[in-house]
Every structure is written in structure tokens, then in C-alpha cells.
């Protein structure tokens with residue numbers, strides 16, 4: 001369970017109504033029973049439930065069960081989609097290890113301004129579900145050109161280009177990540193909008209010194225499918 005409170009031995013944790021309802025009425029936990037909580041900074045803790053009357057009074061942190069792990073420096077940069085598909089894409093990116101989610105305004109981005117709060121709550125839900133302890137950073141939307149210009153020199157960019165010649169993405173990535181780029185430690189996966197990238201955007205990102213242009217196979221994937229495919233490939237090469 002994600003709690004927005006400092007975690008240390010004996011720390012008292014207040015619960016919001018939704019959390020109290022979930023623990024007491026859905027999980028039917030009794031006073032003294034424990035749950036695992038994380039706040040994205042202090043690792044994972046076992047916390048004991050205290051109930052007053054019918055509602056949960058709160059939790060008390062008892063012992064740390066896992067140390068905090070630094071998230072992989074993996075930015076998932078994507079042209080936002082409409083609601084339900086954006087929810088799906090955010091959840092999959094978090095499950096697949098993205099440490100930051102960067103909505104991109106590309107020439108053919110269709111969705112209106114992204115709802116960052118909604119993205120954040122989807123990211124928390126995905127983190128709770130897959131047991132990661134660090135919360136991905138949800139970044140403000142940025143123009144594609146500005147994003148590319150802001151890339152650090154040593155960030156390895158996996159540019160998913162539907163127009164890239166079909167080749168084995170694993171080979172392309174292995175070649176890029178493991179050879180010659182002194183074990184890059186910073187990554188970005190870039191996926192375009194439903195209408196695809198325009199050539200100026202291709203040229204811009206391909207000019208980034210550490211850019212690997214990757215085909216995800218002979219078929220055109222929907223952007224949310226491409227997210228899962230691309231991140232799965234990156235994770236398999238990084239083994240993280």
C-alpha cells in the first residue's frame with residue numbers, strides 16, 4: 001500500500017477513507033494485523049493496523065522489510081493517447097520499469113492536455129500492484145524538439161520508429177547498449193503518436209549521439225502496444 005508519510009520504526013500513518021475502507025472492509029483486516037507499505041523513499045515497511053469503532057484509525061510502522069531501491073534511470077517518452085488507453089500505457093510503463101513518464105507533444109499528437117493527476121494515480125496503482133518501491137516521476141508535457149534538446153549526452157535513446165528497416169530489435173539494442181557505449185546507465189524509450197512521427201522529428205532525435213533507431217517488427221503496433229513491446233525489449237537487454 002502506498003502511504004504519503006515518513007516511514008520509520010513506530011511512525012504513525014494516517015489512512016485516507018479509501019485506504020481505510022480497503023483494509024477494513026475489503027481485506028477485512030483485524031486490529032493488530034499487518035500490511036506492507038511504501039512511500040517511494042524509505043523502502044518497504046510492515047505496518048500494524050489500529051482500528052477504532054468501524055473505521056481504521058491508522059497504521060503504525062513496525063519493521064522495514066525491504067531497503068529502498070533506486071529506480072532504473074529509464075524515461076518513457078510518449079505521445080499521449082486518449083483516456084483509457086493512456087491509463088493502460090501508464091500502468092504498463094510503470095510495470096515495465098519506467099522511472100519517469102514524459103508526455104510528448106509531437107506534430108501528430110491528438111490527445112488534449114494530459115491529466116497529470118490521473119497519470120499519477122495510475123502510476124501509484126501500478127506500483128502497488130507490482131510491488132515496486134519507487135514511484136515514477138510524472139513529468140509535465142513537453143514539445144518533442146525541447147525534449148530532444150534537453151537529452152543528456154550520455155542518455156541512450158531507444159527511438160521506436162515504425163519506418164525503421166525491420167531488423168531484430170534485440171540485436172540493435174545489444175549492439176548499442178553493451179558495445180561501445182560504456183554500459184549506458186541512463187535510458188529513454190521514445191514512442192510516437194497514432195499518426196506516427198514526421199520526418200523532421202526523426203531527423204531531430206536521430207541526431208542525438210546515443211540514439212538507437214529500433215524496429216519493433218514488421219507490423220504497425222498501436223502506440224500502447226509499442227510501449228509494452230519496446231520496454232520489454234529494453235528490460236530484457238538490461239536484465240533489470
Ligand code: SAM
Pocket residue numbers: 160161162163164190191192193194195196197214215216217218219220221222223226
Ligand atoms: N504511422 C503509423 C500509423 O499511423 O499507424 C504508425 C504509428 S504507431 C500506431 C505509433 C508509434 O508506435 C510509432 O510512432 C512508433 O513509435 C511505435 N511503433 C508502432 N509500430 C512500430 C514498429 N513496427 N516498429 C517501431 N516502432 C513502432
